[in-house]
């Protein structure tokens with residue numbers, strides 16, 4: 001039977017590469033995003049997929065999105081919580097007005113995936129897999145974006161606990177922790193980066209093998225490096 005996959009933020013970067021990888025292995029795919037232009041572009045190049053306009057931070061949008069998936073495919077097998085953003089913040093120079101953008105960052109990167117996961121599980125208890133896109137920075141928080149490190153570490157913690165909670169039900173929980181990847185989110189950055197397609201390939205392999213964590217590219221060295229040389233890793237991340 002064809003697997004049905006929903007990817008939040010599937011119109012760009014890593015989410016788009018995941019959508020294309022799932023489509024090429026024969027899955028039915030739904031993606032969401034806020035920009036109608038990006039959704040139209042996605043629908044034009046992927047006519048078999050479902051492109052849903054939804055802001056994952058809004059409860060009514062999440063409900064309508066799950067209903068759209070139910071109406072089109074009748075069920076869901078894999079939820080990919082990918083939509084997210086990177087915000088650099090200097091907490092010594094911030095202003096009070098930043099509270100709102102900080103709340104928006106937490107809402108998108110942490111609260112929304114938790115809420116969407118619960119809403120999805122209550123609708124489809126027999127879900128085969130849930131993917132959380134965290135980051136290598138969930139394990140070592142960057143000097144220029146401590147709040148990003150915090151929310152991604154929070155998502156990592158949620159994935160761990162949920163994996164234990166869902167073990168009796170057979171739902172696979174995969175954490176994807178990419179290193180810096182060439183997407184619109186990293187457009188201003190230089191240096192060696194993975195391609196989104198490389199990240200997607202590692203993710204689908206980890207899903208097939210029911211791995212707990214997918215660590216593409218240089219991220220695969222993180223667990224060892226953090227054990228043997230945590231200060232060196234911290235210093236390297238401070239220079240990011």
Ligand SMILES: NC(=O)c1ccc[n+]([C@@H]2O[C@H](COP(=O)([O-])OP(=O)(O)OC[C@H]3O[C@@H](n4cnc5c(N)ncnc54)[C@H](OP(=O)(O)O)[C@@H]3O)[C@@H](O)[C@H]2O)c1
Pocket residue numbers: 008009010011012013014015032033034035036038054055056057082083084085086108133134135136177178179180181182183184185186
């Ligand atoms: N690129 C990297 O180096 C890197 C490394 C580690 C982890 N990650 C993580 O990977 C994920 C994807 O990042 P990316 O680099 O592929 O970013 P990207 O190219 O900027 O794509 C982000 C996607 O999320 C969607 N999105 C943003 N806010 C949304 C909202 N409120 N509701 C629904 N969709 C929303 C965007 O569409 P709209 O703007 O149209 O809504 C877009 O489709 C993020 O969670 C990021 O933290 C990225």
